[in-house]
Amino acid sequence: METKILDGKKLRDVIMGKIKTEVALLPFKPRFCDVLVGSDPASVQYVQMKARMAEAVGIFFHRADFPESITTDELVEEIKVLNKVENMCGIIVQLPLPEHIDKQKVFDSIDPSLDVDSLGKIASDKFYSGNTSIGFPTALSCMALLDSVNIDLKGKNIVVLGQGMLVGKPVTALLKFRGLSPTAVDRATENKETLIKQADIVISGIGKGKHVTGGMVKEGAIIIDAGTSESLGHSPTGETKGGIVGDVDSGSVKGVASFLSPVPGGVGPVTVAMLLNNVLTVAKSRASVDSARHDFAKSK
Numbered sequence: 001m002e003t004k005i006l007d008g009k010k011l012r013d014v015i016m017g018k019i020k021t022e023v024a025l026l027p028f029k030p031r032f033c034d035v036l037v038g039s040d041p042a043s044v045q046y047v048q049m050k051a052r053m054a055e056a057v058g059i060f061f062h063r064a065d066f067p068e069s070i071t072t073d074e075l076v077e078e079i080k081v082l083n084k085v086e087n088m089c090g091i092i093v094q095l096p097l098p099e100h101i102d103k104q105k106v107f108d109s110i111d112p113s114l115d116v117d118s119l120g121k122i123a124s125d126k127f128y129s130g131n132t133s134i135g136f137p138t139a140l141s142c143m144a145l146l147d148s149v150n151i152d153l154k155g156k157n158i159v160v161l162g163q164g165m166l167v168g169k170p171v172t173a174l175l176k177f178r179g180l181s182p183t184a185v186d187r188a189t190e191n192k193e194t195l196i197k198q199a200d201i202v203i204s205g206i207g208k209g210k211h212v213t214g215g216m217v218k219e220g221a222i223i224i225d226a227g228t229s230e231s232l233g234h235s236p237t238g239e240t241k242g243g244i245v246g247d248v249d250s251g252s253v254k255g256v257a258s259f260l261s262p263v264p265g266g267v268g269p270v271t272v273a274m275l276l277n278n279v280l281t282v283a284k285s286r287a288s289v290d291s292a293r294h295d296f297a298k299s300k
Contacts, residue, residue: 158181
């Protein structure tokens, strides 16, 4: 069987094109902020990439860099200031944060209407109640890739590996919102191997490198790999060479699965597009409210 690769970069470009078109129609230029604490090279690079992508679709990137020595309370006060910046339509906090920072307290300080990562308690609760048009970007990315296959999901045996905060738990919720009945598999689940082998669709976010192999999955299964782990390999000259791998051993799965979203190049690129789509959603909502206020003022 030929395994078709789900190209996340191609899907990202399609979504980004739509975002750019809609941003251009807004009556103002929305702002997006990724709060960076410290100077971890990987985090800096990731923030810079998001800045480039935001600017590419017409969203202004608002820089907010703070020293690693900042306290939780100081960071909370800084975020409260960011909440009030004119035309701000999305604030996220770059992870990981230094160990001395209370992450949840920081997430909860973001105005829930601007919490485009959905990590604050109010925004998260709103997502799980099904009462929001924005959500966890990585989970939305998994769904976008699955939708790109263009199959009817009704009646399909869907297994979600892991129930983490960013992937497994919200993906399971998104599937249930559609009236589907996914099986959530975590460490406590019995008969994991049997459940995976019977699945028509496997969505994995456990963060265990190359854990899912070709022998574990059903012939023709669709696999969405949202896990990332560091892998240490060796270059031809013998030195250690790191890289990122997914939960799925893509080499052994090819020829067994019908579709596979790879790592890298699958869920990751689409995640940033879904994040910016959340920013656009906030901006459109704000524009709609502003327009309604304007019409009301004119009618008086």
